[in-house]
Amino acid sequence: MPNWIDYLQWPAMAVTLYAAYLVGSKRTDRRIFGFSMFVLSNVLWIVWGWHDEAWALIALQVGLFAMNVRGIVKNE
Template identity: 65%
Template sequence: MESLIDLLQWPAMLVTLIAAWLVGSRHRVRRCAGFLCFILSNVLWVIWGWHSQAWALIVLQLGLFAMNLRGTRKNAAPPGNAR
């Protein structure tokens, strides 16, 4: 089981890269998908960080999770209604 969790860093990295690509899109739906991918990557990184006792990584991911929730909310609103 430990080796499976060790391998979790690779899908977490891949999801993070895909999320960054999508967030850079000019299309609102793709940006929203990017923020949702970022949220998934935050969860994956926290799981890996907990296993690896990487406490600073976990704190970072929790902060980024909050920012990604904000980005999801701001991009879900129709243009002109963004806060």
């Protein structure tokens, strides 16, 4: 029987896709919300990756997290 955390990858994937959609918006508030959703997806992927010992995925998500925070700060 799969552990509940095995299913975490599906909401992480959905949040990532939604964030990508929002970041493409012309409206500043939607872009900022999109970057915030990317931050949430980074956290979800890190939790899932930690459980599966996917260290490269965790390293990628940490780097993307930093870029998403930068996106929030620099958004015009």
